[in-house]
Amino acid sequence: MLNPVTPEFEETLRALLPAAAFKNDTAPYLSEPRGRWSGQGFVVAPASTEEVASVVRACAAARVGIVPYSGGTGLVGGQLLQEGPRPVVLSLERMNRIRAVYPSENVLVCDAGVILADVQKAAEDVGRLFPLSLASEGSARIGGLLGTNAGGVNVLRYGNTRALCLGLEVVRPDGSIWHGLTRLRKDNTGYDLRNLMIGAEGTLGIITGAALKLVPRPVGVGAALMAVPSPAAALELLALAGAQIGEGVSAFEIMNRQGFDFLAEVGPETKQPFDTLPEWCVLVDVGLSAGISPEAALEGLFMTAFEAGLVTDGVIAQSHAQRDAFWYIRENIPEANRRIGSVSSHDISLPLSAIPEFIHRGEKALAEVGVFRINCFGHLGDGNLHYNVFPVAGRSRADYEAERPAVKRVVHDLVHAMEGSISAEHGIGRAKVKDLETYGDPAKLEMLRAIKDALDPLGIMNPGAVLRQRSMPPAEV
Amino acid sequence: MLNPVTPEFEETLRALLPAAAFKNDTAPYLSEPRGRWSGQGFVVAPASTEEVASVVRACAAARVGIVPYSGGTGLVGGQLLQEGPRPVVLSLERMNRIRAVYPSENVLVCDAGVILADVQKAAEDVGRLFPLSLASEGSARIGGLLGTNAGGVNVLRYGNTRALCLGLEVVRPDGSIWHGLTRLRKDNTGYDLRNLMIGAEGTLGIITGAALKLVPRPVGVGAALMAVPSPAAALELLALAGAQIGEGVSAFEIMNRQGFDFLAEVGPETKQPFDTLPEWCVLVDVGLSAGISPEAALEGLFMTAFEAGLVTDGVIAQSHAQRDAFWYIRENIPEANRRIGSVSSHDISLPLSAIPEFIHRGEKALAEVGVFRINCFGHLGDGNLHYNVFPVAGRSRADYEAERPAVKRVVHDLVHAMEGSISAEHGIGRAKVKDLETYGDPAKLEMLRAIKDALDPLGIMNPGAVLRQRSMPPAEV
Numbered sequence: 001m002l003n004p005v006t007p008e009f010e011e012t013l014r015a016l017l018p019a020a021a022f023k024n025d026t027a028p029y030l031s032e033p034r035g036r037w038s039g040q041g042f043v044v045a046p047a048s049t050e051e052v053a054s055v056v057r058a059c060a061a062a063r064v065g066i067v068p069y070s071g072g073t074g075l076v077g078g079q080l081l082q083e084g085p086r087p088v089v090l091s092l093e094r095m096n097r098i099r100a101v102y103p104s105e106n107v108l109v110c111d112a113g114v115i116l117a118d119v120q121k122a123a124e125d126v127g128r129l130f131p132l133s134l135a136s137e138g139s140a141r142i143g144g145l146l147g148t149n150a151g152g153v154n155v156l157r158y159g160n161t162r163a164l165c166l167g168l169e170v171v172r173p174d175g176s177i178w179h180g181l182t183r184l185r186k187d188n189t190g191y192d193l194r195n196l197m198i199g200a201e202g203t204l205g206i207i208t209g210a211a212l213k214l215v216p217r218p219v220g221v222g223a224a225l226m227a228v229p230s231p232a233a234a235l236e237l238l239a240l241a242g243a244q245i246g247e248g249v250s251a252f253e254i255m256n257r258q259g260f261d262f263l264a265e266v267g268p269e270t271k272q273p274f275d276t277l278p279e280w281c282v283l284v285d286v287g288l289s290a291g292i293s294p295e296a297a298l299e300g301l302f303m304t305a306f307e308a309g310l311v312t313d314g315v316i317a318q319s320h321a322q323r324d325a326f327w328y329i330r331e332n333i334p335e336a337n338r339r340i341g342s343v344s345s346h347d348i349s350l351p352l353s354a355i356p357e358f359i360h361r362g363e364k365a366l367a368e369v370g371v372f373r374i375n376c377f378g379h380l381g382d383g384n385l386h387y388n389v390f391p392v393a394g395r396s397r398a399d400y401e402a403e404r405p406a407v408k409r410v411v412h413d414l415v416h417a418m419e420g421s422i423s424a425e426h427g428i429g430r431a432k433v434k435d436l437e438t439y440g441d442p443a444k445l446e447m448l449r450a451i452k453d454a455l456d457p458l459g460i461m462n463p464g465a466v467l468r469q470r471s472m473p474p475a476e477v
Numbered sequence: 478m479l480n481p482v483t484p485e486f487e488e489t490l491r492a493l494l495p496a497a498a499f500k501n502d503t504a505p506y507l508s509e510p511r512g513r514w515s516g517q518g519f520v521v522a523p524a525s526t527e528e529v530a531s532v533v534r535a536c537a538a539a540r541v542g543i544v545p546y547s548g549g550t551g552l553v554g555g556q557l558l559q560e561g562p563r564p565v566v567l568s569l570e571r572m573n574r575i576r577a578v579y580p581s582e583n584v585l586v587c588d589a590g591v592i593l594a595d596v597q598k599a600a601e602d603v604g605r606l607f608p609l610s611l612a613s614e615g616s617a618r619i620g621g622l623l624g625t626n627a628g629g630v631n632v633l634r635y636g637n638t639r640a641l642c643l644g645l646e647v648v649r650p651d652g653s654i655w656h657g658l659t660r661l662r663k664d665n666t667g668y669d670l671r672n673l674m675i676g677a678e679g680t681l682g683i684i685t686g687a688a689l690k691l692v693p694r695p696v697g698v699g700a701a702l703m704a705v706p707s708p709a710a711a712l713e714l715l716a717l718a719g720a721q722i723g724e725g726v727s728a729f730e731i732m733n734r735q736g737f738d739f740l741a742e743v744g745p746e747t748k749q750p751f752d753t754l755p756e757w758c759v760l761v762d763v764g765l766s767a768g769i770s771p772e773a774a775l776e777g778l779f780m781t782a783f784e785a786g787l788v789t790d791g792v793i794a795q796s797h798a799q800r801d802a803f804w805y806i807r808e809n810i811p812e813a814n815r816r817i818g819s820v821s822s823h824d825i826s827l828p829l830s831a832i833p834e835f836i837h838r839g840e841k842a843l844a845e846v847g848v849f850r851i852n853c854f855g856h857l858g859d860g861n862l863h864y865n866v867f868p869v870a871g872r873s874r875a876d877y878e879a880e881r882p883a884v885k886r887v888v889h890d891l892v893h894a895m896e897g898s899i900s901a902e903h904g905i906g907r908a909k910v911k912d913l914e915t916y917g918d919p920a921k922l923e924m925l926r927a928i929k930d931a932l933d934p935l936g937i938m939n940p941g942a943v944l945r946q947r948s949m950p951p952a953e954v
Contacts, residue, residue, distance in 0.1 A: 102829075176919075176923075182898070184828065185860050186637060189899065190917065192676050199668065200668050243694075245725040246764075291777070403886075423662050436667060448931060
């Protein structure tokens, strides 16, 4: 069992760090983006790896839990400890230096507290691209993005966050430092600790620095919205895009008409791109090297697809502004969803070829639970759907408290039966600990536990995230 | 301490598996490609995951070590146990089914004993590419390639083997099976066990099946040999290629004149591509999508580079045969090296920008040890050099026994000082266990040991590979 932060322990920490490291225990650190859960804790913001290490050593000595806090944008409660002994909330916000940029190596090394948009900017300043891109990029920080192996819109082309990281610096649960900040593309010297730390959601150590991979900036970029007759046609279009444009396809997002209807109903205001709203459409984004224009590539794709009956309508962006407008629609669907208020939201992935059947079976299965509006959209290129279930018009989230568990179970059972994942890109945090126990392979669960116990024997690192604390039940959400 | 395979234990295994599973304990299983080390063991070749599991359960019960044996092409002795109690050598050769191909998902699922060339062929049959490519592809098997996180010539574009794997099936050291054979592109449900098993060299479990990532086949391929005035110019050319051709650059290999001289000296016979042999040249290989010809792209690159003084001469392949001829040179340099016989070979990686200085300093440092011929070549795009040190003409490897340790130490010390890796793509096996102990970060070494002990508490999985056995010294090599 862990100990709470006591006034005496607060004094211990105050003796270790300068006054600037101490923050008020206020909302940004103790609430989540949608206001669903609140946490507790004593907030400390060290400014260096050594300061992080000194805090961790003190916590280890006193058996006090540590909740690493990065940008605070996580959606599964990994940054919030609701119950149990009051922990230290360790914010990375003051570790915000870009340590070095190596344009000739396509590498950038930074503190874990740097905001994603600042990394993107630093890459752009040297003519490179850091391709990780997601809605919260203006506030999400690198440490949390690595800790959760964040996804986003460019995974199809550039991979998840783990694919964009070459090396890490990590403060271990005993306060020692793993100096793994390599800029190497190849290094086969022992187990892959980097990928073990990435996605571990701060339960095995605190990422304090990272060497990130940059890529060449595409010479030309473009986008098209294409109406497709079905999800199956969208998948065939994806394969066709791969065959014609290769790795040049940066993003391939699917949107259902429901998302457009929500935007019309509650905003934000967007410009309707089609004369007649299709049931399904995809946003195809490309970034190409010299010698071929994005518009020509997208036109070629559209023509081939049209002849094959894979698309029924389409708009190819003729300017950067029009491309931005397409993305504005896609990126505001989550905001419209938030305004409507979901009964239950699911960040799921499936084998690509299973998606049409999943959409079909999901609709049928939910109809047996009740009457809902389903907004299914997301990163089709990655098999990652945000499958969100909403009240019918005129009713609200609060009216569906009774149905919520059944909705969630129906969706997750179906995902599991079809060999999918109940958390594609958001992670486990505390909200999905029970789901992981329910759906996780038993051998896998044993290994997760063995690794946690081996690397954090005191159990102080982000207690209750990913795996339940031995002495406590998982959080109720 | 482990127990040896006794006649009684042999009978236990014979009762578990059909007669076809038992092989003679002969050379292919007990020697390495260059004949440097020999192993020992009782060879068993199960034909299914369940059979593997039953062997492992028996070994766990009897505390008998298991050496997983895949294609036997490893160069660091990971597949050979020279000393200690006689182990079971578990060959994957009879697990050679391609289980399923999903062209629309770009996924192939296979047994771990499938030969790499057979996977490449199965991908080609459905119009896709499995881009892992290396000299031993005709005999290397998927399990070993994953176990060692093999590299090869296309890492620049497609990543190491780990980047080409979506899911794994693994028999754990207690004989239970982890069913992690997912075809998902995104799955953030707990620690990254897949990447932990990949590169663990069979010390945490036996990979029995894998879901592999396929990619679209490039529409057009091409290659060029370009003479560069220096390694620094080669790096600038690499950056220029990225800027102009983007991800279309599949391979970027550097070769020193020494390799051409060795080919001339001992063969295999190759056609000399340049009128005057340059000190350094690079082989640039591209694969492009529709709309742009590889020859045009390479010509564009050459012209820009020539004007910038980055290349002095060049030949662009005008046919597939000519491209093959370029690759024939590159791929036969290791064979020429073998015929000459190295004093010491090093599979190293460095931060890209450090390479010119490393080459300069390496030459100087070795000159203080003795007089050698250095053949430095390899995957420049990945910062991965095969930095091999040879006798002067007229002398042989055997004449240099006394100098070998000093040569190795000088090279590895320099690599380490310049933040490089002493094993870029070959792994640790048994030959580099001491090197890992010498050069590895202490915190990292502690974590490796903790993970090994947590996941293989009996220490039966590939004992002495990667980490020394607790009760035994590391192998002398």
